[in-house]
Amino acid sequence: MNSKIKVDKFVIVVFLLCMVCNMTMQAKAYESFKVSIYVRAYEVDKMKDIHWLDSTWNVISQQLEVDKIYLETHRDLLVVEDATLEQAKKFFHDRGIETAGGITYTINEANSFETFCYSNPEHRKMVQKIAEHTAKHFDEFILDDFFFTSCKSDIEIKAKGMQSWTDYRLKLMTEAGRDLVLKPAKKVNPQIKVIIKYPNWYDHFQGLGFNLEEGPQLFDGIWTGTETRDPAGNQHLQNYLSYNIIRYFDNLRPGYNGGGWVDVGGLNMGMDRYAEQLHLTMLAKAPEIILFAYHQLLDVKLSPKYRTPWQGMGTSFNYDEVTAPIRLEDGSLVEPTTMARIAGVVLKQTDKLIHKLGNPVGIKSYKPFHTAGDDFLQNYLGMIGLPMDMRPVFPEDQQVVLLTAQAAQDTEIMAKIKRQLQSGRDVVVTSSLLKAIPEKLTEVAELRCTDLKALVNDFGRYGQSGRDLLIPQVQYYTNDAWEMVSAGRPLTGGVSGYPILLRAPYATGNLYVLTIPDDMGNLYDFPANALNEIRRIMSKDIGVCLEAPSKVGLFVYDNKTLVVENFNDEPVEVRIVTGDKVMKLESLEDGTVLGPLPAGPVIQTRRPVTPKNSFRLLLLPHSYKAFRYK
Incomplete structure (x- = not known):
């Protein structure tokens, strides 16, 4: 009898261990990150059936391996019932899928994102009440990116008083987060972890109450919204933002940025645009990506319209692979049907x-909290092709620091600039910052960004742009500053020219002024050789730089790896420039090796070239290559 009991106990223990191992194996769908799905309250409510x-889960899970599900409890005044939440949680737990909660604080999302x-x-x-309800069911929940306020009701107008909307809303939403969400949730469930998701419009946060100075603390x-969708949309979000914003938010409170978040936006431009958002989010080393949302992954059907004209050339993102039959674990084949397969x-x-890449590095750009400009x-x-690394604190350890108009709001900015220059290092300021603080910058050099404009299309020895570009006129005293890149209309054989990149020596360092066109998108029209000179000067801390046309991104990591990605609709030839000790680039994808080109003629400049x-x-359209350099 005792031996039978022992055997039964042994069988039970083995069974439980197998179950645990099986769940662990299921949860480890990816080596480098987690993949999660966010489910709106509308779809969570349907899960009562x-x-x-x-x-619906069968449709999605056959096409996409998922580690975690976020079940939303509220959106647009719809509160999901307790029983439905518990049933949905059990369903996913039984399949080895983690669950967490979610809240969208909207009154009516369809009414211009009507907030509380x-x-x-x-x-x-x-x-x-919504926070307390959610904390009852989960040990973790995330606030979708509507935890801001655009409300200008009579109550809010009276409460604001004489404050600016920015000052009022920053204080109001910080208090609301602390007293209406965090404290009540933790009272209900002391184990609760509350995450705030910040959207992609970070330069405008302060006006709606998102507080990047206090919120992350x-x-x-x-969490980070990495959706860039269609650059022609109202927000004009550039592809690179999907990478850059992760890096910026990582620097707000290192170690506390949980990951990125991408929705279906941009798929109208073709599969590649959606794929790039996912890919760039992970290139930033996000530990998790949330796919918004369950209903999109279920309802947005695969269609030939998502197959772009350059498919079939061997590009990185292969539509034909996406639409090929899927072999399931039991050996059967199913046809992919929705965007979940992409x-x-x-x-x-x-x-x-991703696991082969180290920590991202880039050109450090200082953005003080709650600032606008550029x-x-x-x-x-x-x-x-300039790797970016935005920081909320002025970096003191870099050979080159980039300052945009946002730095004008730092009352101590000139002391920081002079300290950088007097230590033998460089500062690059935009023409917009020069215009914002001309009197302060005269302490270094008497430069002016005037109200005058110039149309330019000729960059002299650096080539021509394909169209006329409207730029501000930057003026300086002859022989006190030097034009590194110039432009005119024409410049060669013309009668006037204007600085695009200007160098003003100070102590043992250099202050550079980078002229930004009135339309920032015209940066893409700069000729490749002009961009190459700008990259050379700004990339001293990176160790590598790019020679290429515009719309080619460079992603560099601290373990001597890099990724170069083409965002153009046509193939481009690029050169990766390294120190003279680097003798080969080894592909991280297939192990092939590139050797250095024979030394060629050097474009003469006024400074020695290392x-x-x-x-x-060669990079195919919307494709990337990854290397280790040795």
């Missing part, structure tokens, strides 16, 4: 690369 839940009014007593009660974690293929492909410029610079090696490669 277990047959609907089972059938956080000085309205009735609204405050609702906000708190207040909440248990942050995410599945792209993320599996990216997963093979809005989103760093994303345009990333699109011309010996370099360069490596030539």
Whole structure:
């Protein structure tokens, strides 16, 4: 009898261990990151019908491996019932999928994202009740990126008083986060982890109450909206933002940025545009990506219209692979039907690369908290091959620091600039910053960014742009500053020219002024050789730089790896320029090796040029290559 009991106990223990191992194996779908899905309250509410839940999950899970599900409890005044939440949680737990909660604090999303009014007593009660309801069911929940306020009701106007909307909303939303969400949630569930997701429009946050100075310290974690969608949309988000914003938010509170978040936007431009958003999010070393949302992954069907004209050339993102039949674990084949399959293929492909990359490095750009000016410029610079690393604190350890108009609001900015220059290092300022603080910058050099404009299309020995570009006229005293790159209309054989990149020596360092066109998108029209000179001067801390046309991104890591990615609709030839000690580039994808090109003629400049090696490669449209340099 005792032996039978012992055997039964042994069998039970083995069974439980197998179950645990099986769940662990299921949860480890990817080597480098987690993949999660966010489910809106509308779809969570439908999960009261277990047959609907089972059938829809079957469609998604056959096409995409998923580690975690975020179940939203509220959106647009719809609150999901307790029983439905518990049933949905059990369904996913039984399949080895983690769950967490989610809240979208909207009154009516369809009405211009109508938000709660956080000085309205009735609204405050609702906000708190929703947080408490969610904390009952989960040990973690995320606030979708509507935890801001655009409300200008009579109550809010009275409460604001004489404050600016920015000052009022920053204080209001910080208090609401602390007193209406965090404290009540933790009272209900002391183990709760509350994460705030910040959207992609970071340069405008302060005007709606998102507080990047206090919020990341207040909440248990942050999340990053990496959706860039169609650059022609109202926000004009550049592809590079999907990478850059992760890096910026990482620097707000290192170690507390949970990951990125991408929705279906941009798929109208073709599969590649959606794929790039996923890929760039992971190139920034995000530990997790949330796919928004369950209904899109279920309802947006695969279509030939998503197959771009350059497919079939061997590009990185292969539509034919996406639409090929899927072999399931039991050996059967199913046809992919929805956009979930795009995410599945792209993320599996990216997963093979990410663990080989180190920590991202870039040109440090100082953005003080709650500042505007040169809005989103760093994303345009990333699109011309300048790796960006935005920081909320002035970096003191770099050979080159980039300052945009945002730095004008730092009252101590000149002391920081002079300290950088007097230590033998460089500062690059934009023409917009020069215009914002001309009197202060005269302490270094008597430069002026005037109200005058110039049309230019000829960059002299650096080539020509394909169109006329409107730029501000930067003026300086002859022989006190030097034009590194110039432009006119024409410049060669013309009668006037204007600085595009200007150098003003100070102590043992250099102040550079980078002229930004009135339309930032015209940076993409700069000729490749002009961009090459700008990259050479700004990339001293990176160790490598790019020679290429615009719309080619460079992503560099601290373990001597890099990724170069073409965002153009046509193939481009690029050169990766390294120090002269680097003798080969080894592909991280297939192990092939590139050797350096023979030394060629050097374009003469007014400053000595350090010996370099360069490596030539062809990049297909919307494709990337990854290397280790040795």
